[in-house]
Every structure is written in C-alpha cells, then in structure tokens.
Amino acid sequence: MNDGLLFIISAPSGAGKTSLIKALITRDASLSLSISCTTRTQREGEIDGVHYHFLDHTGFAQAVTAGAFLEHAEVFGNHYGTREADVRACLAAGRELILEIDWQGAQQVRARFPAAISIFVAPPSIAELERRLNGRGTDNADVIARRMAQAHSDLTHYTEYDYVVINDDFDAALNALAAIISAERLRLARQQSSLTELFSHLN
Secondary structure: OOOOOEEEEEOOOOOOHHHHHHHHHHHOOOEEEOOOEEOOOOOOOOOEOOOEEEOOHHHHHHHHHOOOEEEEEEEOOEEEEEEHHHHHHHHHOOOEEEEEOOHHHHHHHHHHOOOOEEEEEEOOOHHHHHHHHHHHOOOOHHHHHHHHHHHHHHHOOHHHOOEEEEOOOHHHHHHHHHHHHHHHHOOHHHHHHHHHHHHHOOO
16 A cells, blocks of 8 residues: 655645635545644634644643654744644555645655645735735734735745645636646556556556
C-alpha cells in the first residue's frame, strides 16, 4: 500500500481557501483536513478535536519545546501548529490529507515531506480581495488593514508552490483543485505496483 498523499493549500486571508477546502472535502470523501492546534479562543459551535485542538499558551509552548509540531506559526496574535505524529499516522494508513497552512508553515512541511503537493489559492486582484474582506462584516478597519498588509506579503510567495489556482469563480476554482488532486493520484509512481501486475499478463 502506498503512503497517503499530503496536500498543502495556502492563501492570503479572504481568498476563499477555507470555503474551497470545505467544498472539496464534501465532494471527495477520500480527503480529510488535518486538525491544527491553536491558542485562539474557541468560538461558539466549535468542538475541540473536530475543528481544532484548543490549547492554552503554556500547553502550546510545551509542545513546541518538545518538537511535537511539524509546523507552527503566529497569526494575528494567535498560535497555530500541526502535530507531526498526527500527519505521519494518517499518511502511513494510506489516507489523503490536506494541510491548510500559510507559506511559512508550507516551507517547514516541505522540508520534512518533500513529496507534499503544494497549492496556492490567489484572489483575482488585490481590489477584489479587499472587497471580500470588507464584505465579511466581521472585522474592523484596522484588522482589515492588517490582513491586507499580510496578503501583500503572502502573495509574493506564490512561486514556491507546485500549483496556483485563481479563485475568481468559485466553481471553476473548486474544479481546478479537484483536477490537481485527480492528476496527482494518477502519477505513474503511485500506480507502479498495480500496473506492473496488470501489464505482466500482456507478455
């Protein structure tokens, strides 16, 4: 059995990454989303161990010191991290896993998992990104300004990824993500053992 596929999906805030991943997983039951650890406050309706593993700052710092995280970063004052043991267990079981992380986390993961497939989701324009952030109605002007500044930085790292998907039309972007995943599953290296058996009967 092959190890599972590991997909990294990154995007600036407001590009639609989270909605795309949710729709992708709903469409394709073989995919699952890695559950990150975070120090941010648990929101209404969120379940510990389902949406995130919620840790206090002390617990998170202890995990960092113990080297438990495959990647970790601070985002707008909150800490996020992916436990390496969780990822390795999923892949060893042949499962396909998505990491929803920023470019800094993606760099850390690629150093440990060079075979990870990385996808960057970008907005069609900076103006559209700002329009989407304002349209959420959840952040004040200062927070939006910080997110826009961060987005400018994030977008400079798109060249580090294997694929770039522009989320101009949601359905088209979703179909593009699905196509990337299908193509990666069909790589010769992943099918070699079954194909060797199949074609051996043709001799």
